[in-house]
Amino acid sequence: MRFDFQYRYTSLYFTTATVKDWKHLLKPDKYKQIITDSLTFLVAEKSISVYAFVIMPNHFHWIWQMQGETELAHVQMRLMKFVAQQIKIDLMLHHPAVLERFKVTRRDRLYQFFKEKPLSVALYRDEVVWQKMEYIHRNPVQPKWRLAPSPEAYLFSSAGFYAGQVNQWPFLTHFWYGDDWRDSAQTCC
Numbered sequence: 001m002r003f004d005f006q007y008r009y010t011s012l013y014f015t016t017a018t019v020k021d022w023k024h025l026l027k028p029d030k031y032k033q034i035i036t037d038s039l040t041f042l043v044a045e046k047s048i049s050v051y052a053f054v055i056m057p058n059h060f061h062w063i064w065q066m067q068g069e070t071e072l073a074h075v076q077m078r079l080m081k082f083v084a085q086q087i088k089i090d091l092m093l094h095h096p097a098v099l100e101r102f103k104v105t106r107r108d109r110l111y112q113f114f115k116e117k118p119l120s121v122a123l124y125r126d127e128v129v130w131q132k133m134e135y136i137h138r139n140p141v142q143p144k145w146r147l148a149p150s151p152e153a154y155l156f157s158s159a160g161f162y163a164g165q166v167n168q169w170p171f172l173t174h175f176w177y178g179d180d181w182r183d184s185a186q187t188c189c
Helices: 029-044 072-094 096-100 126-141 179-187
Strands: 012-018 048-055 059-066 119-122
Touching: 012 072, 012 126, 029 048, 029 072, 048 126, 059 126, 072 096
Parallel strands: none
Antiparallel strands: 012 059, 012 119, 048 059
């Protein structure tokens, strides 16, 4: 199914969620997996479509679009709440000293893992989507990080998907080709 141009840029965002105090909480792959599990769930229930993502040690970016949901803050809250709860459970069981570093004195919670609100920027043009996607995919190979020799080699990113590698992230939808990309890739060759 190709995108209807009229709706292509409706509720389309580039979002960044940052770990509180820029701590490297997301360094373990098991915490990155929690994020991808949450994205998988939201896509499966048809709340969102995800077009690109990268999960770094202290933040993550994604390009996404609301489908069934109508309120940006609600979708973000659901994603972030699930991720925070799962990380908290793991830290309680396996790393209580690390958990204490995220303790806060607030009425509504004992721990806070991420900055208050993820930053979301609405996207309206292909050029801007391309620029943000390039930024996302190049993030792991920046001199500051050097997490992989190439964008496609970094596991927790959509760069390999766009480079034509095997899609290990079934929640992804190709931005320019939609689900047609997945269907043609399965019947090709």
